[in-house]
Amino acid sequence: MGSARTGSMMDSRRGTYQSMKVIPIPQLADNYAYLVVDEATQSAGIVDCAEARPVLEVVERERVKLVAILPTHHHYDHIGGNQDLLAAVPGLTVYGFDQRITGLTVKVSHGDRASVGGLEARVIYIPAHTTGHIAYYFEREGAVFTGDTLFAGGCGRLFEGDAAMMIQSLARLIGLPDDTRVYFGHEYTEKNLRFALTLEPNNRALREKHTWATAQVASGASTTPTTIAAEKETNPFLRWGSQELRRTLKERFPDLTMSDVAVFAKTRELKDAF
Numbered sequence: 001m002g003s004a005r006t007g008s009m010m011d012s013r014r015g016t017y018q019s020m021k022v023i024p025i026p027q028l029a030d031n032y033a034y035l036v037v038d039e040a041t042q043s044a045g046i047v048d049c050a051e052a053r054p055v056l057e058v059v060e061r062e063r064v065k066l067v068a069i070l071p072t073h074h075h076y077d078h079i080g081g082n083q084d085l086l087a088a089v090p091g092l093t094v095y096g097f098d099q100r101i102t103g104l105t106v107k108v109s110h111g112d113r114a115s116v117g118g119l120e121a122r123v124i125y126i127p128a129h130t131t132g133h134i135a136y137y138f139e140r141e142g143a144v145f146t147g148d149t150l151f152a153g154g155c156g157r158l159f160e161g162d163a164a165m166m167i168q169s170l171a172r173l174i175g176l177p178d179d180t181r182v183y184f185g186h187e188y189t190e191k192n193l194r195f196a197l198t199l200e201p202n203n204r205a206l207r208e209k210h211t212w213a214t215a216q217v218a219s220g221a222s223t224t225p226t227t228i229a230a231e232k233e234t235n236p237f238l239r240w241g242s243q244e245l246r247r248t249l250k251e252r253f254p255d256l257t258m259s260d261v262a263v264f265a266k267t268r269e270l271k272d273a274f
């Protein structure tokens with residue numbers, strides 16, 4: 001084993017870390033479950049399972065032992081497969097923030113740990129999409145699972161919180177190191193970036209990423225993961241301070257208060273109708 005820092009650098013772009021492998025598993029129409037494998041012990045955890053069957057197929061193919069479910073929040077497209085997984089693999093540890101998580105065995109809150117074999121994630125509390133939403137941050141490996149709070153180019157809808165709460169939650173995520181891989185809950189990237197371009201048409205990083213995402217999706221490939229650095233450059237929900245974004249909003253809504261929360265809330269409102 002090398003040092004922790006070396007571990008996070010090795011082949012992380014392809015989802016292979018020194019002792020951790022991440023396998024995205026498409027679910028339903030556009031969801032992702034992620035199989036997190038501890039290569040040292042061949043133990044695995046599944047982040048956000050909507051459908052058990054495709055997950056169990058990957059578990060079998062990879063010859064790993066499923067030991068834990070790590071749901072980010074209680075929506076059916078993130079826990080719908082829990083019951084079937086528990087029936088197929090008795091004794092699984094099921095982490096989660098609130099009682100709405102099917103099969104919950106270990107209740108966690110901000111700062112708590114969740115483990116998959118020898119791998120350890122820190123729980124980051126990021127409410128607003130739901131009041132029980134959490135992220136799993138594997139600090140040593142430089143990877144975070146953000147569910148429906150942070151997407152590539154977007155953020156989740158505000159079902160159980162408001163704009164101020166979401167800004168706080170997103171701030172917790174963008175405080176992570178820039179090279180952290182961000183594994184998100186839905187393949188919404190192309191549309192998210194198309195929307196972002198209506199607010200920042202001159203953002204070059206954004207234009208380039210939209211072109212890339214369009215090609216990826218057209219060829220049937222996915223756009224996960226992204227990175228914290230890329231999101232800071234291209235995600236309008238992290239760019240409430242952008243001069244161009246503010247100028248666009250001011251032109252379209254002259255009466256808009258230009259506070260961070262008001263800019264964010266207007267961006268969210270426009271995206272809801274996009």
Ligand SMILES: [Zn+2]
Pocket residue numbers: 073075129148
């Ligand atoms: Zn959700």
